[in-house]
Amino acid sequence: MTGDGPDPGRLSFNQITADQLSLRQVVEGCVESGIGWLAPWRHKLEPDSAALIRAAGLRVSSLCRGGFFPAATEAERRERDGDNRRAVEEAAELGTDVLVLVCGGARGDELDQARDQVLTGIERLVPFAVERGITLAIEPLHPMMVVERSVIVTLAQANAIAERFDPSEVGVVVDAYHVWWDPDLERELERAGPRIRGYHVSDWLVPTTDLLGGRGMMGEGAIDLPRLRRLVDAAGYRGPIEAEVINSELACEPGMELIARVRESYLRSA
Amino acid sequence: MTGDGPDPGRLSFNQITADQLSLRQVVEGCVESGIGWLAPWRHKLEPDSAALIRAAGLRVSSLCRGGFFPAATEAERRERDGDNRRAVEEAAELGTDVLVLVCGGARGDELDQARDQVLTGIERLVPFAVERGITLAIEPLHPMMVVERSVIVTLAQANAIAERFDPSEVGVVVDAYHVWWDPDLERELERAGPRIRGYHVSDWLVPTTDLLGGRGMMGEGAIDLPRLRRLVDAAGYRGPIEAEVINSELACEPGMELIARVRESYLRSA
Numbered sequence: 001m002t003g004d005g006p007d008p009g010r011l012s013f014n015q016i017t018a019d020q021l022s023l024r025q026v027v028e029g030c031v032e033s034g035i036g037w038l039a040p041w042r043h044k045l046e047p048d049s050a051a052l053i054r055a056a057g058l059r060v061s062s063l064c065r066g067g068f069f070p071a072a073t074e075a076e077r078r079e080r081d082g083d084n085r086r087a088v089e090e091a092a093e094l095g096t097d098v099l100v101l102v103c104g105g106a107r108g109d110e111l112d113q114a115r116d117q118v119l120t121g122i123e124r125l126v127p128f129a130v131e132r133g134i135t136l137a138i139e140p141l142h143p144m145m146v147v148e149r150s151v152i153v154t155l156a157q158a159n160a161i162a163e164r165f166d167p168s169e170v171g172v173v174v175d176a177y178h179v180w181w182d183p184d185l186e187r188e189l190e191r192a193g194p195r196i197r198g199y200h201v202s203d204w205l206v207p208t209t210d211l212l213g214g215r216g217m218m219g220e221g222a223i224d225l226p227r228l229r230r231l232v233d234a235a236g237y238r239g240p241i242e243a244e245v246i247n248s249e250l251a252c253e254p255g256m257e258l259i260a261r262v263r264e265s266y267l268r269s270a
Numbered sequence: 271m272t273g274d275g276p277d278p279g280r281l282s283f284n285q286i287t288a289d290q291l292s293l294r295q296v297v298e299g300c301v302e303s304g305i306g307w308l309a310p311w312r313h314k315l316e317p318d319s320a321a322l323i324r325a326a327g328l329r330v331s332s333l334c335r336g337g338f339f340p341a342a343t344e345a346e347r348r349e350r351d352g353d354n355r356r357a358v359e360e361a362a363e364l365g366t367d368v369l370v371l372v373c374g375g376a377r378g379d380e381l382d383q384a385r386d387q388v389l390t391g392i393e394r395l396v397p398f399a400v401e402r403g404i405t406l407a408i409e410p411l412h413p414m415m416v417v418e419r420s421v422i423v424t425l426a427q428a429n430a431i432a433e434r435f436d437p438s439e440v441g442v443v444v445d446a447y448h449v450w451w452d453p454d455l456e457r458e459l460e461r462a463g464p465r466i467r468g469y470h471v472s473d474w475l476v477p478t479t480d481l482l483g484g485r486g487m488m489g490e491g492a493i494d495l496p497r498l499r500r501l502v503d504a505a506g507y508r509g510p511i512e513a514e515v516i517n518s519e520l521a522c523e524p525g526m527e528l529i530a531r532v533r534e535s536y537l538r539s540a
Contacts, residue, residue, distance in 0.1 A: 107476075108450055108494035115453070143451040144414045147476050147492045157453050180378055181413040183385070183427050206377075206417050208481055222417045224378035 006229060006241065006270045012037030012061035013259060014200065014244035015044055021255035023049055027056045029259035037061045037240040040094065042087060050094050060096040061240035062137065062173070062198050063087065068104035069121030070114035070151065077121075084125050092132040098197050099129065100173050101138045103152045105145065114151045119161055126169050137197040138162060139173035142181075144211050155179050155188040162195050171197035174232055175244065177204060177215055180223045189235045196237040201225055201270045202245040213248035217261065219269025229270060241270065276499060276511065276540045278533075282307030282331035284470065284514035285314055287532060291525035293319055297326045299529035307331045307510040310364065312357060320364050330366040331510035332407065332443070332468050333357065338374035339391030340384035340421065347391075354395050362402040368467050369399065370443050371408050373422045375415065384421045389431055396439050407467040408432060409443035412451075414481050425449050425458040432465050441467035444502055445514065447474060447485055450493045459505045466507040471495055471540045472515040483518035487531065489539025499540060511540065 013035050015026050023044045030038055038058045040049065042065065053060060066087035071077035091099040101122070106114030122136060129136055138158040141150035152158055158172040172192050177200070179185055189196070203221030208214045218225055229241070243262045250258055283305050285296050293314045300308055308328045310319065312335065323330060336357040341347040361369040371392070376384030392406060399406055408428040411420035422428055428442040442462050447470070449455055459466070473491030478484045488495055499511070513532045520528055 107492040108474075109497070111451075111494075142413065144412065144478065144481075146451040147474070153451055154453065181381075181416040181423055183424065204378075204417065208414065211414075211478055211481070222377040224381075227379070 006266060008034070008263075008267060009036060010239070010241045011035050011263060011266050012039050012240040012242040013262060014039040014064070014242040015041045016064070017243060017245045017250065017262060018255040018258050019251050024052060025255060026259070027052055027058060029256045030058055031056050032256065033260045033263045035259070035263055037242075039064060039242045039244070041065070042090060045090060053094065059240075060094045061242055062096055062098035062100050063091040063094055064100045065102045066099050066125070066136070067101040070104045070106050070110070070117045080121070081124060084121070085128050088125070088129045088132055088134045091134050097133055097135055098137050098171075099134050100198065101136055102141065103138065103150045105147045105149050106151050107147055111146075111151055115157075118152060119164070122161065122165075122170060126165060130169055135168060135171050135197055137171045137173045139175055139198075140178055141175075142178045148212075154182060154184070155192065156184055159188055159191050159195070162192075167195050171195040173198035173200065175200035176223050176225055176228045177202045180204065180228060186231060189231050193235050196232060196235055198239065198242060199229070199232045199237055200242045200244045201266065202243065203269075210248060213246055213251070215246045217245055217250070218243065218265040220265075225270045241266070243270070276536060278304070278537060279306060280509070280511045281305050281533060281536050282309050282510040282512040283529060283532060284309040284334070284512040285311045286334070287513060287515045287520065288525040288528050289521050294322060295525060296529070297322055297328060299526045300328055301326050302526065303530045303533045305529070305533055307512075309334060309512045309514070311335070312360060315360060323364065329510075330364045331512055332366055332368035332370050333361040333364055334370045335372045336369050336395070336406070337371040340374045340376050340380070340387045350391070351394060354391070355398050358395070358399045358402055358404045361404050367403055367405055368407050368441075369404050370468065371406055372411065373408065373420045375417045375419050376421050377417055381416075381421055385427075388422060389434070392431065392435075392440060396435060400439055405438060405441050405467055407441045407443045409445055409468075410448055411445075412448045418482075424452060424454070425462065426454055429458055429461050429465070432462075437465050441465040443468035443470065445470035446493050446495055446498045447472045450474065450498060456501060459501050463505050466502060466505055468509065468512060469499070469502045469507055470512045470514045471536065472513065473539075480518060483516055483521070485516050487515055487520070488513065488535040490535075495540045511536070513540070
């Protein structure tokens with residue numbers, strides 16, 4: 001590690017990286033590996049999660065995830081709104097102030113409408129989140145995920161929505177895997193500035209054989225992660241850096257060793 | 271087919287769709303299926319290709335492809351330049367005035383440099399192409415192809431390069447598969463206007479299981495192709511529409527039936 005390498009104290013373990021483990025195991029793994037931050041996913045939460053994490057001395061960088069705003073019916077919309085409010089409450093309970101938004105996907109004939117629904121969905125959620133001290137952080141996903149996951153596919157789009165609100169209300173999450181290809185990245189990071197509420201790392205494997213579960217460990221792919229970290233730093237972000245390596249094969253490996261390996265890869269290559 | 275359906279006379283068969291066939295077979299298939307245009311690929315050309323196509327009464331919409339400008343060494347650069355000049359000569363010989371440029375990919379640490387090399391490579395090629403009546407048409411590819419195929423991943427990037435030249439020298443190719451996700455698409459199509467020198471169709475399958483050979487037949491995926499055709503038409507494009515369905519499974523089917531099926535899918539869904 002050189003003098004300008006990544007700060008070990010900023011590493012946060014994004015739980016989906018070790019989806020084979022329970023939250024309790026992930027907490028133990030982070031403590032063993034000397035990782036101070038954790039980013040839990042909602043499907044792994046248990047009634048005592050907040051106490052468990054706190055007792056281990058870990059801090060929570062964000063909760064993943066709210067969002068999925070596009071809805072075909074009014075009933076569906078209400079259901080999503082309710083679920084998003086629960087996500088806000090869970091984030092507050094866990095002691096983080098960031099709820100990551102994966103905004104939801106759409107087919108081509110519904111893209112425009114879905115993008116409108118993302119904006120109005122966020123508008124409806126903001127007052128509830130503000131009351132509980134939670135900032136909603138829009139994560140643009142890679143364009144190849146536009147149908148299944150997110151109609152928000154560029155940082156420019158996320159910034160344009162976030163700018164309609166106060167920075168304490170709506171921010172953005174920058175995930176290297178989703179945005180590294182973007183010719184406007186440098187400009188949009190600068191534009192985002194204090195709105196950046198999270199930075200995620202993993203790597204783009206060559207070739208990529210799985211659109212959803214085909215991410216690489218830091219240093220194993222094509223992304224210039226040190227350059228991205230410097231750009232995100234230059235934009236003013238000083239918070240935790242989440243390692244979020246969604247990979248179907250890694251998710252079958254022994255989880256505790258995987259957590260240690262994530263830390264090594266982060267220190268060497270992020 | 272409704273009154274505002276796609277014009278049968280504009281359909282061009284992009285040869286890579288039936289890579290299992292020889293050029294002679296593809297020509298026969300187009301004639302049998304009543305397709306009037308053909309877009310050959312260079313790796314399928316034979317000494318008598320131009321005569322063969324002409325004798326069958328087919329017109330050539332474009333030649334695919336030149337490009338791959340980023341080069342690690344001066345020797346490699348010279349080799350690519352030579353190959354691109356041959357591509358220009360082949361396009362002229364075939365009787366088309368459009369050479370499609372797939373600009374070449376790069377890893378993250380070389381993205382900026384590679385994008386510069388695309389511009390300077392085109393600059394070097396333009397005078398040679400102008401003398402032979404060939405317009406270079408930059409095709410932006412989907413961001414998921416940035417490493418292996420093209421550092422030009424948005425129509426905005428292609429437009430920005432093309433605008434440095436006269437429209438007769440450098441234009442753009444719009445491929446629905448590569449650009450349909452883009453929130454700036456409508457604006458950039460309008461901006462491209464008379465620079466649009468080709469429009470390609472296929473469909474985005476859900477899920478997509480292969481990044482390079484996983485395209486769908488028109489109507490089988492998530493792209494709103496009629497809307498895109500109307501936008502491309504509104505931008506002023508009146509030329510041929512190439513069906514370019516790169517799919518590993520289709521490439522194993524009987525080729526002649528595949529050509530007929532492409533025409534049906536085009537008429538029904540493009």
